[in-house]
Amino acid sequence: MSITQSPLTEQPNTWQEAVKQLITCPTALLQFLELQPSQLDWQIDKHFPLRVSMSFAAKMQKANPQDPLLRQVLSSKEESLPTHNYTEDPLQEKAVNPIPGVLHKFKSRILLTLTQSCPVHCRYCFRRYFPYEANRVSTKTWPAIKAYLQADPGIQEIVLSGGDPLMLPDERIGEFLAYLEDVQHIKIIRFHTRFPIIIPERVTPHFVNMLNQSRFKKIMIYHVNHAQELCATIKAGVSLLQQAQIPVLNQSVLLKDVNDKAQTLIDLSWQLFAHGILPYYVHLLDAVQGTGHFAVDKTQAFALEQSLRHHLPGYLVPKFVKEVPGEPAKVPL
Structure with missing residues (x-):
């Protein structure tokens, strides 16, 4: 998805179409939510990149950088900070x-x-x-x-x-x-x-x-x-x-x-x-x-x-x- 493209210009009709149209560009998501990138402490994660549906994004509150749904899907710079006793396989x-x-x-x-x-x-x-x-x-x-x-x-x-x-x-x-x-x-x-x-x-x-x-x-x-x-x-x-x-x-x-x-x-x-x-x-x-x-x-x-x-x-x-x-x-x- 290009940065200038709105992620919600066309709502898909089937779940298969929705999967094909998942939002993967953080800037496009922020643009749709009427947020400036400077309002959030976000990052691009190439290992585990942004991936979310149009319909889920539509439930997010516009212009709210603290939206609880947005927080669940947009990578934060805090993810790059190591945490003691946290591992890649926490449940072994x-x-x-x-x-x-x-x-x-x-x-x-x-x-x-x-x-x-x-x-x-x-x-x-x-x-x-x-x-x-x-x-x-x-x-x-x-x-x-x-x-x-x-x-x-x-x-x-x-x-x-x-x-x-x-x-x-x-x-x-x-x-x-x-x-x-x-x-x-x-x-x-x-x-x-x-x-x-x-x-x-x-x-x-x-x-x-x-x-x-x-x-x-x-x-x-x-x-x-x-x-x-x-x-x-x-x-x-x-x-x-x-x-x-x-x-x-x-x-x-x-x-x-x-x-x-x-x-x-x-x-x-x-x-x-x-x-x-x-x-x-x-x-x-x-x-x-x-x-x-x-x-x-x-x-x-x-x-x-x-x-x-x-x-x-x-x-x-x-x-x-x-x-x-x-x-x-x-x-x-």
């Missing part, structure tokens, strides 16, 4: 990566990195340094994944992640699910996705019908950090999933100057509920190098969780958790 995933594409952290489930691509580059991403090339999944690697699953009857759930699994076409996702149908001890397929938040048009009747062809119980885990990210199109997609009896839950990451205020998280829970989504987790930041400026300490996080308990019904209070390498499950505060 290389140690639980037995075959390409498989992360086996917890006993009853595995995570599959079906794709390395996402429709957005979140600045706090804990897999920004993940060795995706060594974990590339294709039809050639499917037999090895299936054999790994067949060898361990204790695995009951597959978590599809990435990247973002919804970057794959419906047909490829359907083929993969059909390929695993005869692994009888697999009961649940869980999708972890930010795609419907970044490009809400992704959830279509065709996609939901494809999911319905599978015997597995399906669960969608969305990733919304701020109420400003939600919209009517997201709600319509959630409704399609609910009609197919596919529950939709949400997990957030606790981020300084994005959602680290009690009222912000309270508003998020209410808005999630209004859109048919139940709050599930609030994750403390994973200590990946370059993200220390987003960190919220445990004491503040605990106070936030208590405030939510005081102001929300129990079914709208997400669990505040931290992932600790080697632990058998997420660790609650």
Whole structure:
């Protein structure tokens, strides 16, 4: 995208078109938001460059350099400052990566990195340094994944992640699910996705019908950090999933100057509920190098969780958790 081109001159009609028209030029994004480059302490990151959709940018507040959505996608110079005890592999995933594409952290489930691509580059991403090339999944690697699953009857759930699994076409996702149908001890397929938040048009009747062809119980885990990210199109997609009896839950990451205020998280829970989504987790930041400026300490996080308990019904209070390498499950505060 050229610097002079407005990133939102034409709204795409399909999710495939939206992916082709992702905003990758920081100057174009700032121009659309009516911001001068001098108003922000930003930088160009060639390793993990800007990547965001037109529709997500349209939700950002014009002329506001502190917009919480902008802060999540525009690289800050703070990312170049080293942070003590922050690493490129904060969850030690290389140690639980037995075959390409498989992360086996917890006993009853595995995570599959079906794709390395996402429709957005979140600045706090804990897999920004993940060795995706060594974990590339294709039809050639499917037999090895299936054999790994067949060898361990204790695995009951597959978590599809990435990247973002919804970057794959419906047909490829359907083929993969059909390929695993005869692994009888697999009961649940869980999708972890930010795609419907970044490009809400992704959830279509065709996609939901494809999911319905599978015997597995399906669960969608969305990733919304701020109420400003939600919209009517997201709600319509959630409704399609609910009609197919596919529950939709949400997990957030606790981020300084994005959602680290009690009222912000309270508003998020209410808005999630209004859109048919139940709050599930609030994750403390994973200590990946370059993200220390987003960190919220445990004491503040605990106070936030208590405030939510005081102001929300129990079914709208997400669990505040931290992932600790080697632990058998997420660790609650």
